Amino acid sequence: MAALEISELRKRFGSLEILKGIDISLEKGGFLVLVGPSGCGKSTLLNTIAGLESVSSGEIRIGGQRVNELHPSKRDIAMVFQSYALYPNMSVAENIAFGMEMRGVPRAEREKAVAGVAKTLQIEHLLARRPSQLSGGQRQRVAMGRALVRQPRVFLFDEPLSNLDAKLRVDMRVEIKRLHQQTGTTIVYVTHDQIEAMTLATKIAVLKDGELQQVGSPSEIYNSPSNLFVADFMGSPAMNLLEGKVARDGGSPKIVLERKDHSPIVLPAPASADASKLADGTSVIFGIRPEAVNDPDSVDRNARSVAAFESDVEIVEPAGSDTFVVIHVAGKELTARMRADTVVGVGQKHKFAFNLDKALLFDPSTTRRI
Amino acid sequence: MTAAADVLAAAPSREPARHSMTTRVVIYALLVFFAIVYLLPLIVMVMTSLKPLDEVTGGNMFYFPHDLTFEPWTKAWGTTCVGLTCEGIKVYVWNSVKMVVPAVLISTLLGALNGYVLTKWRFPGHKLVFGMMLFACFIPFQSVLIPMATILGRLGEIGQALTDATGYSFGFGNPTVNLVLVHVVYGLGFTTLFFRNYYETFPTELIKAAQIDGASFFQIFRRILLPNSAPIFIVTVIYQFTNIWNDFLFGSTFAAGDSSPMTVALYNIVNTSTGVIEYNVNMAAAIIAAVPTLIVYILAGRYFVRGLMAGAVKG
Numbered sequence: 260m261a262a263l264e265i266s267e268l269r270k271r272f273g274s275l276e277i278l279k280g281i282d283i284s285l286e287k288g289g290f291l292v293l294v295g296p297s298g299c300g301k302s303t304l305l306n307t308i309a310g311l312e313s314v315s316s317g318e319i320r321i322g323g324q325r326v327n328e329l330h331p332s333k334r335d336i337a338m339v340f341q342s343y344a345l346y347p348n349m350s351v352a353e354n355i356a357f358g359m360e361m362r363g364v365p366r367a368e369r370e371k372a373v374a375g376v377a378k379t380l381q382i383e384h385l386l387a388r389r390p391s392q393l394s395g396g397q398r399q400r401v402a403m404g405r406a407l408v409r410q411p412r413v414f415l416f417d418e419p420l421s422n423l424d425a426k427l428r429v430d431m432r433v434e435i436k437r438l439h440q441q442t443g444t445t446i447v448y449v450t451h452d453q454i455e456a457m458t459l460a461t462k463i464a465v466l467k468d469g470e471l472q473q474v475g476s477p478s479e480i481y482n483s484p485s486n487l488f489v490a491d492f493m494g495s496p497a498m499n500l501l502e503g504k505v506a507r508d509g510g511s512p513k514i515v516l517e518r519k520d521h522s523p524i525v526l527p528a529p530a531s532a533d534a535s536k537l538a539d540g541t542s543v544i545f546g547i548r549p550e551a552v553n554d555p556d557s558v559d560r561n562a563r564s565v566a567a568f569e570s571d572v573e574i575v576e577p578a579g580s581d582t583f584v585v586i587h588v589a590g591k592e593l594t595a596r597m598r599a600d601t602v603v604g605v606g607q608k609h610k611f612a613f614n615l616d617k618a619l620l621f622d623p624s625t626t627r628r629i
Numbered sequence: 630m631t632a633a634a635d636v637l638a639a640a641p642s643r644e645p646a647r648h649s650m651t652t653r654v655v656i657y658a659l660l661v662f663f664a665i666v667y668l669l670p671l672i673v674m675v676m677t678s679l680k681p682l683d684e685v686t687g688g689n690m691f692y693f694p695h696d697l698t699f700e701p702w703t704k705a706w707g708t709t710c711v712g713l714t715c716e717g718i719k720v721y722v723w724n725s726v727k728m729v730v731p732a733v734l735i736s737t738l739l740g741a742l743n744g745y746v747l748t749k750w751r752f753p754g755h756k757l758v759f760g761m762m763l764f765a766c767f768i769p770f771q772s773v774l775i776p777m778a779t780i781l782g783r784l785g786e787i788g789q790a791l792t793d794a795t796g797y798s799f800g801f802g803n804p805t806v807n808l809v810l811v812h813v814v815y816g817l818g819f820t821t822l823f824f825r826n827y828y829e830t831f832p833t834e835l836i837k838a839a840q841i842d843g844a845s846f847f848q849i850f851r852r853i854l855l856p857n858s859a860p861i862f863i864v865t866v867i868y869q870f871t872n873i874w875n876d877f878l879f880g881s882t883f884a885a886g887d888s889s890p891m892t893v894a895l896y897n898i899v900n901t902s903t904g905v906i907e908y909n910v911n912m913a914a915a916i917i918a919a920v921p922t923l924i925v926y927i928l929a930g931r932y933f934v935r936g937l938m939a940g941a942v943k944g
Binding site for chain 1: 848
């Protein structure tokens with residue numbers, strides 16, 4: 260039985276539709292990340308699961324039970340807010356115990372539960388302090404403690420790391436992952452950071468304008484995005500998306516990428532594409548991730564289909580672990596992710612190779628993957 | 630655009646001020662002059678209240694007391710005549726306290742509750758409701774006198790009926806209760822305005838977190854909102870206390886005789902048409918009447934400034 264099922268969920272504010280029919284289900288112990296640009300409705304979706312906002316139509320089930328009409332406190336959920344939302348007038352211990360106090364749990368039991376959670380999160384020395392006396396990371400821990408102590412069926416996280424500095428964010432990300440692995444809880448997590456989404460999730464749901472673009476495992480989302488938006492949104496640096504044309508003279512379809520001052524690059528169509536849809540002369544968008552563009556020597560040895568070409572190097576960005584090289588193809592910039600010790604000079608010609616196993620084709624009119 | 634302009638305009642004035650000696654002298658002279666202007670009435674009042682009557686009528690009011698006496702104070706407090714009864718103003722101070730304390734507390738708490746609902750439990754039309762409450766702040770005292778008198782008269786009838794039926798009026802028609810009601814109703818616009826603006830900037834996520842924790846409407850109010858409202862609470866209490874304590878119009882209209890508040894009694898003492906006018910007793914009585922508001926300011930004044938600033942800075 261799924262821990263969380265959302266079916267045909269719609270949310271309207273007046274005539275404005277924020278959520279346009281969302282269907283997601285999450286198995287017990289799963290980690291669902293809702294990701295999308297700001298204003299895509301991901302926080303609204305989380306709030307409807309929490310019961311902080313009503314739904315216009317559709318159904319939310321937690322542990323098989325319909326919760327649409329239930330008060331937030333009766334849904335057996337816990338939420339960690341972006342601003343942590345710690346009660347400033349209460350000590351850390353009181354903050355963690357407040358929910359239990361409201362449910363009438365006896366004091367001795369509350370203290371025991373608080374001590375247990377404090378131990379898990381290593382905040383025992385902070386229990387007597389006020390939130391204002393804590394650092395950002397400590398507040399984050401307390402906010403998680405307040406959620407953990409409840410032992411809910413579903414945890415909800417609303418961009419919990421966005422208020423932390425870069426270093427702490429990575430630390431807390433690992434911490435959340437560890438917590439999930441240790442406790443095996445079911446988590447729904449909202450973020451606009453696609454790296455958080457990739458690293459934490461067992462399942463990612465990409466939203467745009469209140470519509471679900473794709474739901475799948477991180478590798479599905481990353482390797483087989485269902486449309487241009489998902490392809491562009493996930494991954495950093497973003498996937499290279501180039502305009503091309505299908506050329507089909509009798510045999511297998513070829514993709515032609517025009518170039519200024521150079522002969523066009525002609526590639527065999529990627530195996531991922533449905534060849535029957537590739538009629539001669541069709542416009543397509545050719546998508547390839549930067550790590551699948553390399554120099555011919557370093558291309559994945561197991562790749563079945565590789566296409567080599569030569570191009571002028573425009574920009575070289577050494578990033579320590581890798582070197583990003585920008586070239587121009589089909590009127591657009593194309594980023595290649597090369598080994599850090601690759602020797603390339605700006606303005607010089609260099610040999611590149613596409614790993615076509617990883618390449619994708621999209622239909623420019625529908626933006627869907629072919 | 631205006632914010633940016635403000636920043637630009639403010640920047641040059643941040644330089645350390647280098648005033649010449651003359652500027653400094655002029656500034657201090659003006660400050661001292663106005664300090665004296667403001668202090669003079671109080672000084673004269675205190676000095677007069679400490680003089681025997683013949684020294685007041687015979688001497689100059691700016692002279693220091695020759696025969697220092699506290700007799701005017703004891704007389705004002707205990708034995709001076711207000712109207713026909715000669716028991717001093719202590720009864721009326723007590724009347725005022727009985728009226729002010731409940732009126733301030735009730736109007737402040739209701740204002741806090743209104744502010745809470747208007748910001749955190751918004752309902753369709755909340756803006757209209759708030760607009761109308763704001764409008765209440767602009768209604769002049771005088772214009773509500775007659776409608777209010779009608780309502781209080783009706784309440785008095787109910788009180789009479791209850792007394793006939795049960796032997797007890799349950800507070801209906803009691804002049805002090807009437808005044809509390811009038812001041813609560815009149816003060817609600819202001820207290821709601823204060824609290825709404827304060828709670829507008831109160832993080833809504835805290836309310837949501839408390840909801841998930843299972844706190845009810847009033848539990849959230851009492852456990853989360855009120856403990857974090859100290860600055861605005863103090864501002865509102867000071868504002869309401871001063872206004873209600875100093876009110877004369879409602880007091881003189883709706884509470885006559887023995888139940889009238891301090892301000893009305895003071896007027897009756899000063900305005901007596903029989904016998905000698907005892908300026909020293911009048912001054913002592915006036916100072917006694919002003920002391921509670923002074924105390925409130927001294928105890929909580931810094932919060933008043935801080936609270937008003939907090940509201941002013943946030944846009």
